[in-house]
Structure formats: structure tokens, C-alpha cells
Amino acid sequence: MEKLFRQELKSYTPEWNTRCSIITDLILLIISLIIGILLIYYSKTNIEIKIEYTKCSKNFEYISSPNKKLCKILFKIEQKIPKNIYVYYKLENFYLNHRKLIESKNWRELRGEETNTKIGCRNAYYMNEMFEENSPYYQNEWGHTFNGTDRASPCGLLARSFFNDTFELMNENGTYITIEETGIASPYLKKKFFKRRKDYQNNQWIDVENEHFINWMNIETFNNFQKVWGKITTDLQPGKYYLIVNDNYDYNISEYGKKYFIISNTNVFGINNLAGYFFIGVAGYLSLIILILSLKYLLCKESKEVNISKLKWS
Numbered sequence: 001m002e003k004l005f006r007q008e009l010k011s012y013t014p015e016w017n018t019r020c021s022i023i024t025d026l027i028l029l030i031i032s033l034i035i036g037i038l039l040i041y042y043s044k045t046n047i048e049i050k051i052e053y054t055k056c057s058k059n060f061e062y063i064s065s066p067n068k069k070l071c072k073i074l075f076k077i078e079q080k081i082p083k084n085i086y087v088y089y090k091l092e093n094f095y096l097n098h099r100k101l102i103e104s105k106n107w108r109e110l111r112g113e114e115t116n117t118k119i120g121c122r123n124a125y126y127m128n129e130m131f132e133e134n135s136p137y138y139q140n141e142w143g144h145t146f147n148g149t150d151r152a153s154p155c156g157l158l159a160r161s162f163f164n165d166t167f168e169l170m171n172e173n174g175t176y177i178t179i180e181e182t183g184i185a186s187p188y189l190k191k192k193f194f195k196r197r198k199d200y201q202n203n204q205w206i207d208v209e210n211e212h213f214i215n216w217m218n219i220e221t222f223n224n225f226q227k228v229w230g231k232i233t234t235d236l237q238p239g240k241y242y243l244i245v246n247d248n249y250d251y252n253i254s255e256y257g258k259k260y261f262i263i264s265n266t267n268v269f270g271i272n273n274l275a276g277y278f279f280i281g282v283a284g285y286l287s288l289i290i291l292i293l294s295l296k297y298l299l300c301k302e303s304k305e306v307n308i309s310k311l312k313w314s
Contacts, residue, residue, distance in 0.1 A: 036279030090226035093257035104157035112195030121155035
């Protein structure tokens with residue numbers, strides 16, 4: 001009866017010896033080497049132009065314009081940049097990941113739900129807590145004017161710190177380059193987390209479905225970061241170009257950090273070869289292991305494994 005209910009399964013126990021280790025490490029070495037070379041090559045094909053404009057109106061040609069701080073920066077493109085180009089803004093030494101910023105928001109409000117709670121927006125709930133009296137945000141893009149005691153929607157320190165510099169590109173002939181500002185945010189975030197409230201024209205100081213705003217509310221890990229601002233769907237030919245910056249964003253960034261405008265083609269790794277060098281380093285480490293194992297295999301005899309099935313218990 002015991003034999004009837006006893007389950008007997010066949011098993012396989014691999015014998016892991018030096019020769020097997022050498023073959024496995026050799027395969028991993030080849031894979032790491034191929035990935036490293038491809039990443040470095042792919043990174044080299046990237047074209048990136050970085051323009052610092054931290055003290056824009058002081059260091060570059062200043063353009064007089066009512067209610068705007070505009071400056072004009074001349075730069076050169078040395079080689080053709082193929083279409084599907086992304087433009088970014090980069091902030092250095094800006095702690096968007098600070099705990100007080102991360103916690104100071106109301107997700108129900110951002111999802112378009114009705115809520116009157118101050119949870120998440122302490123000290124940044126009313127318009128006069130969010131902005132100074134002369135702030136342009138007291139009148140939204142739909143023409144509604146807010147009072148200082150009106151509830152700010154969206155509220156919170158993270159929304160208050162929203163990056164609002166704007167950019168235009170112009171070639172040396174005076175023709176403006178179209179920068180598309182849609183299709184730059186995560187479709188998932190747009191669908192799940194950022195929705196307008198009912199009667200948003202009279203309630204919200206900014207459109208929460210604005211893709212610049214969505215990108216800003218996506219928290220960064222480090223204090224130096226860059227975010228997509230737009231994309232260019234035409235080739236940029238070699239020549240002289242002008243960057244026109246509407247320099248709105250102060251937030252003490254000019255005192256403590258730096259601001260950049262970046263033009264780059266669609267290479268997710270940028271000009272950073274770190275990933276490629278990492279895999280090359282792994283390949284080098286594996287080659288050293290293979291050398292050691294090969295010497296052991298040639299100089300030392302493999303010990304014979306004991307066949308457990310032939311053992312007898314007394």
C-alpha cells in the first residue's frame with residue numbers, strides 16, 4: 001500500500017565543473033562585449049547642443065518686450081541634425097525631489113475630483129499663499145481673474161514651482177523653427193492622473209492637462225535633471241541659429257543653480273557612454289575569470305565526483 005501512494009519523480013542534477021564555468025562565462029563575455037560596443041557606437045551617433053542661459057538678460061542680447069524678459073542667444077549647428085529632434089530644459093542644483101515638494105500636492109484634485117480638503121497643500125492652498133500679487137497666474141488662460149483668497153487649483157508647493165520659461169528657435173534668415181509642444185508627456189499619466197475639474201475655466205489657474213505641467217509634476221530622482229519641452233519634426237541644417245528665451249523662471253535658480261536649453265536627436269542615452277563602458281568592464285572582468293579558470297583546468301586535474309546512487313548504507 002505504501003508503494004502504491006509513493007510518488008517517484010525523475011530528477012536531474014547538473015554537474016557544475018570548471019569546463020562548464022568557462023563556457024558559461026565565455027558566452028556572457030561575448031554578450032556583454034557586443035552590448036557595450038553597440039551602446040558606445042549608438043551614443044557616438046547622438047548630436048547634442050547645450051546652451052546655458054542662467055543669467056539670460058545679462059549675458060546675451062536683451063530684447064525689449066512689454067511684460068516679458070526676452071533674450072536672444074546666437075549659436076551654431078556644425079552638422080545636420082536629422083528630424084525627430086527633441087528639445088529639453090535642464091536645471092542643475094534644483095531639488096525637485098525634496099520631501100516638502102513631493103508631499104505638497106493633492107492627487108484627488110489633479111485627477112479632476114471635487115475636493116475641499118487642505119490635506120497635502122498646507123501653506124499653499126490659497127492664491128495669495130501660492131503667488132505674489134503681481135503674478136500672471138491671477139488671470140488664467142481662459143480669462144478668469146482670481147482673488148488672493150480664492151482657493152488655488154491645483155494647490156501645493158510642487159505646482160507653485162512650475163517651470164514656465166518658454167523658447168523659440170529662429171534661423172539666420174529670420175524664419176522660425178516650429179517646436180511642437182504636444183505629445184511630450186506620458187500617455188499613462190495623462191489618462192490616469194491629470195484631468196480638468198468641472199468648470200475648470202473658473203477654478204484652475206493652470207490647465208492640469210498641459211503637458212509641460214504634467215512633465216514637471218513627474219518627480220525626478222536627482223538634483224540635476226532635464227525634461228522634454230518640445231519636439232522638432234524637420235531637419236536642422238548646419239548654420240547659425242537664434243534661441244529666444246522668455247526668461248520667466250527665477251525661483252532663486254540663478255543664485256544657486258543653472259539653466260540650460262538642449263537640442264538632441266532621439267537617442268535615449270544622450271552623449272553619456274557610461275552604460276557602454278559598464279558592459280565593456282563586465283566583459284573585462286569575465287575575461288579575467290575565464291583566464292583563471294582556464295589555468296586551473298589545464299594545471300589541475302578535476303576531482304572525480306562521487307556517485308551517490310552507488311553508496312551503500314550499513
